[in-house]
Amino acid sequence: MLLHLIKRDVLLRYRGAYFGLLWIFLNPLIMLAIFTFVFSQIFQARWPIQTSDIPFALNLFCGLIAFNIFGETVSRAPVAIRSYPNYVKKIIFPVEILPLVPLGSSLIHGLFSTAILVGALAWTGNLHISLLLFPFLLLPLIMIAIALTWFLAAWGVFIKDMSQIVPVFVQMLMFLSPVFYPAQAVPEALRSFYTLNPLSSVIEALRAAIAGVAIDWSSWSVALVLGFLAFFLGYTFFNHSRDEFADYL
Amino acid sequence: MSLPTTSDDIIVSIRSVSKVYRTFNHTGDRLKQAMTFGLCKYHKDFTALKNVSFDIKRGETIGIIGSNGAGKSTLLQLICGILKPTSGRVQVNGRVSAMLELGAGFHPEFTGRENVFFQGTLMGLTETQMADRFEAIEAFADIGEFIDQPVRIYSSGMFVRLAFAVATHVDPDLLVIDEVLAVGDAVFQQKCIDLINKLQSSGTSIIVVSHTPYHLEYLCHWAAVMRKGELSELKPTKELLSSYHELVQDELSRSPDIIRSEREGTKEVCFEKIYIETDSVTDAKTVHCTDSMCIVAEVYAKNPISNVFFRFEIYSSANELIAVVSTLGLAETIQFHGKHRITFNMSPCQLTSGWYYITAITRTKCVRLDTWKRVIDFKVLMKDKNAQNLSMDHGLLVSQGQWEFS
Structure with missing residues (x-):
């Protein structure tokens, strides 16, 4: 059922467009082309503290892929349930899977x-062969995304403002996470905050993986533990408040 | 409708269920309450259901009737598991197909076919099970090649047909219907009712909510009235509906803004008093449909006047004009001066049971003398509802007659 819903969600975005599903492919391609042009040709930017010869645009793109999975999911979370009042009120439906649709x-x-x-x-x-770790390395990020989505989806039902607030925070988080720069470029004094940000550990680990250098497993594991914790908290909170959804929609 | 031979197989069991909604005046109040972990109260309680209990056995059809906001839909949502009761227990054994709103799970951008399959998945059927049923669904909905068009371009009739077809073809143990039969054209409605009858005989339990007694009468074995969150006892449908009818009319007659009589005219001849007289009572408020009924008007004319007409109009409580009687061509020659009494005798009154009101008018050819709108309300009762020589207590008119068979 979840797969059905996700399929619907993806298809729906491109339904009726001339290029249809091709856009799934075209969008990131265009984005990468722009990054390459702007950063490599115009800014002539070099990745600070270069450890490999991966171009700037690809380092950036790698971080952006991870962040977008998180950001897109979380931004849509507040309306994940709110935008399906019929599913909550008019038909018999396992509501807990609705927040998983944006993630999927x-x-x-x-x-x-x-x-x-x-x-x-x-x-x-x-x-590099370590590229195969890519999906596995994303795990903490996915857990955090699900956890936040459960929280935000539940709150979004009760408080309409969530759908305005969340995108602002996501935007902020994008600049605060090492998407456009490596974590090592952050001043020493603030670095410890960055290691606490699970997004940062995941993005750094992904970059290490595509560059084929050693991955910082300790901070990644911290992120994973945080992810699990958040996952259970989020699920408990969601289950606690789901009974009231139908009353408020 | 005959009662089915039911097993003791209970599909739905509802035990002292109450539902209280918390209403917040302001979204902020909800936050405040959450911040204080419910220690401070910022909400008002609204009780939608009070202590409701009943069972539905396999193959039974239960109807629930009641005015808007009585809690009917809340009850259905509780049965479907969409809402959780504040107290009490709801237990449902088997697959429930909810028709709280037809096509609620449909997405306008997808084709009919896609939506049908998706709806099937929602109901817990596999793709192959759905494929087996698809032909029957398509045939029932009868929307031709539109099945492969996006649902958003459907006419509302097509939409409803398809939705109804899906909901009834997934082999539910319990079918929950909320006021959705009042859709589609007459042919389709009949088709729906036939299909529901078929489901009934195959052992599907059904619960129907409606404020049109008509559907309940044809579908339900048992029925109950819902009033302000309280459910009456389940009774055989016919019995219940007649008492419900009374209740509605009583309530109507009591609401103050409806009884508002208006008068206008030159008052050269004016009504002093208008009332209904039966064989036994002057100024009657209730009339039996088989008894005679007199509309009496006492009028007063200050100066001698002739060429006056009188006219009584009888309206139903739904403001439909039922009958008009007029003295046109009868009283022109009579000169009115001082007090007069005018009566019109209807024998028998022949109206079906319910509330009615009368408007009285008097005028000359060109001048309105006195128009008294809604001067009296009265109630018609039917004493013997099973009388062989009378037509049924439906529609507007109870007429006398005999059947003949040859």
Whole structure:
């Protein structure tokens, strides 16, 4: 059923468009092209503290893939349930899977972006075997995303403002996480905050994986534990408040 | 409708169920309450259901009737498990197909076919099970090649047909119907009722909520009235509906804004008093449909006047004009001066049971003398509802007659 819903969600976004599902592929491709042009050609930017010869745009793209999975999911979370009042009120439906729909659909989008990333890495001759860890490394990020989605989806039912507040925070988080820069470039004094941010550990681990260098497993594990904790908290909270959804929608 | 031979197989069991909604005046109040972990109260309680208990056995059809906001839909949502009761227990054994709103799970962008399959998945059927049923669903909905068009371009009739077809073809143990039969054209409605009858005989339990007594009468074995969250005892449908009818009319007659009589005219001839007289009572408020009934008007004319007409109009409580009687061509020659008494005798009154009101008018050819709108309300009762020589207590008119068979 969840798969059905995700399929619907993805199909729906492209239904009626001339290029249809091609957009899933075209969107990240265009984005990567722009990044390459702007950062490599115009800014002539170099990745600070370079450990490999992966171009700037690809380092950036890698972080962005991970962040987008998180950001897209969380931004849509407040309306994940609110926008399906019929499913809550008019038909018999397992409501707890509704928040998983945005995650599923952003994972699918992430998958296509990753395919492009892999293609680009191969093109630039940077293919490493550790790339296979990519999906596994995403695990803490996915857990956190689900946890937040459960929280936000439940709150979103009761408080309409959530759908306004959340995107602002997501935007903020994008700049506070090492998406456009490596975590090592952060001043020493603030670095400890960054290690606490599970997004940061995951993105750094992903970058290490595509570069084929050693992954910082300790901070990744911390992120995983945080992820599990958040997951259970989120689920408990969601189950606690779900009985009241129908009353408030 | 005959009662089915039911097993003791209980599909739905509802035990002293209450539902209280918390209403917040302001969204912020909800936050405040959450912050204080419910220690401070910022809400008002609204009780939608009070201590409701009943059972539905396999193959039974239960009807629930009641005015808007009586709690009917809340009850259905509790049965479907969409809402949780505040107290009490709801137990349902088997697959429930909910028709709280037809096509609620449909997405306008997807085709009819896609939506049908999706709806099947929602009900817990596999793709192959759905494929087996698809032909029957398509045939029942009868919307032709539109089945492969997005649902958003459907006419509302097509939409409803398809939705009804899906909901009834997934082999539910319990079918929950909320006021959805009042849709579609007459042919389709009949088709729905036939299909429901078929489901009934195959052992599906059904619970129907409606405020149109008509459907309940044809579908339900048992019925109950819901009033302000309280459910009456389940009774055989016919018995219940007649008492419900009384209740509605009583309530109507009591609401103050409806009894508002208006008068206008030059008052050269004016009504002093208008009332209904039966064989036994002057100024009667209730009339039996088989008895005679007199509309009496006492009028007063200050100066001698002739060429006056009188006219009584009888309206139903739904403001439908039922009958008009007029003295046109009868009283022109009579000169009115001082007090007069005018009566119109209806024998028998022949109206079906319910509430009615009368408007009285007097005028000359060109001048309105006195128009008294809704001067009296009265109630018609039917004493012997099973009388062989009378038509049924439906529609507007109870007429006398005999059947003949040859």
